[in-house]
Every structure is written in C-alpha cells, then in structure tokens.
Amino acid sequence: MKETEKKIRDLLAREEVAMAHGQGGLPLGVLAARQRLALLFDPGTFSEIDLFTTSRTNGMNVPGDGVICGHGQVGGRVVYAYAQDRTVMGGALGEMHAEKICKVADLAMKAGAPLVALLDSGGARLSENLDCLTGYGSLFLRHAMASGVIPQLSLVLGTAAGGAAFLPPMTDFVFMVAGTSRLFTRARQVLEAVEGKTVDWEELAGAHTHAASSGVAHFMAVTEEECISEARRLLGFIPSNNLEDPPYLGNGDDPARTNPELAQVVPPDPTKPYDMRRVIEGFLDNGEFFEVHRHFAANIVVGFGHLGGYSVGIIANQPRILAGCLDIDSADKAARFARFCDAFNVPLVTLVDTPGYLPGTEQEHGGIIRHGAKLLYAYAEASVPKITLVVRKAYGGAYIAMCSRSLGADRVLAWPTAEIAVMGSEGAANIIYKNEMAEAKDPEGVRQAKIQEYREVFANPYVAASRGFVDTIIHPAETRPQLFRALESIASKREARHPKKHGNFPA
Numbered sequence: 001m002k003e004t005e006k007k008i009r010d011l012l013a014r015e016e017v018a019m020a021h022g023q024g025g026l027p028l029g030v031l032a033a034r035q036r037l038a039l040l041f042d043p044g045t046f047s048e049i050d051l052f053t054t055s056r057t058n059g060m061n062v063p064g065d066g067v068i069c070g071h072g073q074v075g076g077r078v079v080y081a082y083a084q085d086r087t088v089m090g091g092a093l094g095e096m097h098a099e100k101i102c103k104v105a106d107l108a109m110k111a112g113a114p115l116v117a118l119l120d121s122g123g124a125r126l127s128e129n130l131d132c133l134t135g136y137g138s139l140f141l142r143h144a145m146a147s148g149v150i151p152q153l154s155l156v157l158g159t160a161a162g163g164a165a166f167l168p169p170m171t172d173f174v175f176m177v178a179g180t181s182r183l184f185t186r187a188r189q190v191l192e193a194v195e196g197k198t199v200d201w202e203e204l205a206g207a208h209t210h211a212a213s214s215g216v217a218h219f220m221a222v223t224e225e226e227c228i229s230e231a232r233r234l235l236g237f238i239p240s241n242n243l244e245d246p247p248y249l250g251n252g253d254d255p256a257r258t259n260p261e262l263a264q265v266v267p268p269d270p271t272k273p274y275d276m277r278r279v280i281e282g283f284l285d286n287g288e289f290f291e292v293h294r295h296f297a298a299n300i301v302v303g304f305g306h307l308g309g310y311s312v313g314i315i316a317n318q319p320r321i322l323a324g325c326l327d328i329d330s331a332d333k334a335a336r337f338a339r340f341c342d343a344f345n346v347p348l349v350t351l352v353d354t355p356g357y358l359p360g361t362e363q364e365h366g367g368i369i370r371h372g373a374k375l376l377y378a379y380a381e382a383s384v385p386k387i388t389l390v391v392r393k394a395y396g397g398a399y400i401a402m403c404s405r406s407l408g409a410d411r412v413l414a415w416p417t418a419e420i421a422v423m424g425s426e427g428a429a430n431i432i433y434k435n436e437m438a439e440a441k442d443p444e445g446v447r448q449a450k451i452q453e454y455r456e457v458f459a460n461p462y463v464a465a466s467r468g469f470v471d472t473i474i475h476p477a478e479t480r481p482q483l484f485r486a487l488e489s490i491a492s493k494r495e496a497r498h499p500k501k502h503g504n505f506p507a
Helices: 002-020 033-040 095-111 130-146 162-166 188-195 201-205 207-213 224-235 260-264 276-283 328-343 361-366 368-381 396-401 425-432 434-439 443-457 461-466 476-490
Strands: 047-049 067-074 077-084 115-121 152-161 173-177 182-184 219-221 289-292 300-307 310-317 348-354 386-395 411-414 419-421
Touching: 033 067, 033 077, 033 115, 033 224, 047 095, 067 095, 077 095, 095 115, 095 130, 130 162, 152 162, 152 224, 173 207, 173 224, 182 201, 201 207, 207 219, 219 224, 260 276, 260 476, 276 289, 276 300, 276 310, 276 348, 276 476, 300 328, 300 476, 310 328, 328 348, 328 368, 348 396, 361 368, 368 396, 386 396, 386 476, 396 419, 411 461, 411 476, 419 425, 419 461, 425 434, 425 443, 434 443
Parallel strands: 077 115, 115 152, 152 173, 152 182, 173 219, 310 348, 348 386, 386 411, 386 419
Antiparallel strands: 047 067, 067 077, 289 300, 300 310
C-alpha cells in the first residue's frame, strides 16, 4: 500500500508540474491556453490527452510540448480541441507538438465529433528542422481528410505565422480577435525589405484585414471571451458530423407566425436599396440571425438561423451594397458557404434581389467568369433541401446563379415585387425599342412608357409562374409559414447522384 501511495503522490506531483504550463504568465487581457479551453467547454467536462508528452530534442523536456489537447462537451455534445501554449517556446510547432495534434484530430474523426483549434504559435520550431516541417504536412493532411466529415473551427487567438498561417483556411470557419490576432506567412521585416516601405502590423496581419479584405477570417471579435462564445454558438447550428442532421432547437416561436412588416421592406421604386437583413430576421425564429463573413463581400449575406426549430443556411443578395450585384468575392463567399451547408446537411434558403454580375474590366480581368462558376457549381452540386425566394430583381445569369429552378432549387417562391427576366426593364427597353425611340418626337417619354410596358408584360413573377419556374407567389407577410411548409415538405429529400471520386471545382 505504501508503494502505491508513493506512486500516486508522484503522479499528482507530476500532474501539478505539467498543468502549470498554460495557466498564465501572459500580458493583461490575454488568456492562457487552459483558460481558453475552460471557456470553450461546458464546465467540468474537459479531459486532457498526452499531458506528459515531451519533445525528443535535448534540453527541451517541457511537459505537454507547447500544446494542450483533449475533449469535452459544448452544449452537451462531444467536441475535440487543441490549444497552443505561447508560454512554451512561443507555441512553436515541433515533432511531438504536431504528433499530439494529429492524435486528437484522428480521435475526432473516429468519434465523429467537431475539432476546434485554438491557435497561438510563432510558427515552426527551428531547432527541430525537418521534423517540424513534417509535422505541418501531417496537420495539413488531417485537416484535408476531415473536411466535409467533421466540422472544423480555427480560433486565431494570438499569432499564426509561417506554416501555421495555412492551418486556419484549411478549416471550415476562422475566428480572429481585433487588436491581438496576427495571421501572416512572412514576417513584417521581410516584407519591408522587399517592398522598401514600413508595414503596419494590423494592416498586414490583423483581424480587420483578414475579415474585410482577404476574406480569410469569417468572424472578428472584440475580445477573446467573445470569440470563444461565438464559436460555441456556431457549433449549435451544425451537426457533429456529416452523417447527422443539425440539432433541433425548440424555441417556442410559432412556425405559422406571420409578419405584416415584411410587406413594407421593399421600396416601391425598384432602384431604391433596402437592407436584406430585415427580410431574413423577419422570418427566422425570434428574429435571430447568426451572420458569417459579415465584413467581407458585403453585397451578399450568408449565415445561420432556425426556422421552426430547424437549422438553415441563408444566402441572400444585399441591395444596400453594389445594388446586390454578384462579383468575384461574393461568388466565392456564397459558394464556400453553400458547400459547407451541403456537406453537413443544413438546408439552404436563398433570397434573391440582384440585377446581375458587376460590370467592369477589373471584374473581367480578375476572373469573374471562373469565380462566378464556383457559385453555379456549388448550388448544382448541393443535394440538401434548397428553397429559393425571389424578393425583387432576378436578372439574367445572376438569376440562374442564385439557385434557380434550373440549377436545382426544390421549391421556388416569389413575392409580388419580384422582377424575373433576362435583363432589367430599362436595358431591355433601350435595346428592343431603340429604333422606335430614335424616331419619336418625345424619345424619353416613349422610353419610360416602354420600360413600364416591359416590366408589366415580362418582368413579373406571374410570367415565371406560368412556366413553372416559380411554384408559388406569396404575400410577404406569409413568408415565414410558407418557407417553413416548404422546408417541411422537402426535409426528407433524398437525391441519387452518379458515383464519382469527386468533382473538379472551378479554379
């Protein structure tokens, strides 16, 4: 018994030493690795793996080797996570550091549970040379294999430099914190030497840059606490793996509830903008919309919500920005979100108000054709329930791209304000009645009359409905119950596809 007691005391002493790492020793306002994990998981549910792992490099015998790995529960569901500890060699990645992460990623795959990465690393551990590079390769492989199988979230809570910078975009969603997160492939000093000018850290690698300009970050929080809270909230909308459905959330909001205010959202003048978020919040449960990529490509809105308790993904044109036109960034943003929803069985609700693709040589030379094709591909490929609501403008190729009937929409609804046509009434009238206007004594009067005539004869939802391209024209106030009934009617959808290894996504 005495020998056993001695071994137990030894265990407790070793645990105390090992767990001292990741507890503190950081600047004010910066959370330690264990504090971050405590905020992520439900209280008292975290179980650590590989607490006593150490580096094989001489002189670096640090318990845990700079990363804390394990599993716990988030909202009562199992989640795996790893948190890099910047107090151990700056959180730099070495051989055993990478081995620990690979193990927890493999376990998450076997368990069919989400994987959350809490990143804070200066990059590769130079003292371990090729072993650390091999570690990065192993991590990239794991994230790629897990893609579409389990949800993966990256929270950049400090620095992710060099090879570490490529880890977040290989996961599904990236979170950053304003003022403290840094994500970059080359150090500022290197860029300054190359470009010959001073480079500001925040401008180069900060949260706002990646949330608004590069599009790498999907979420930008003010504090670490808010960042981790938002990650927990996101997990509540999605399933644990690709074989499950998203969790149902009973919230007491009647699916049959109407909203008369929606009839006042779209201005009578078709050239006037409005905020599409008013429509989205007007039909979702309790008006709660969890927006994704809010600061990037703002001419399209994507995010999650609940409809009658069921999780749905929303993709919507935003008339307030660029009149809701599709461009390179908005096509990329919507396509990737649609593919995530399809991979994890989240039904898609698409709201349409777009006059077309953004014109200009910058867009053409930048590759709007290949980027726009990504959105077409994503919708066509998606086999989840797809419901489309045409709110106002739906013109030309952009009408097709926004999940039209021909692209695979299961149900297509339209408000009476919908304008569905090959092109806008103004442009069509200018082309069709060009000669008539040229010969008229009052060409502008003729032009306006022909624009109105085209709008009444062609650009309305009833023409599309007469051809079966629109299933139902609804009163705006009935949007919530109509969308819920459509979702209920197609929720059990099964769609067989031709067997293949995988498709070739547009470049």
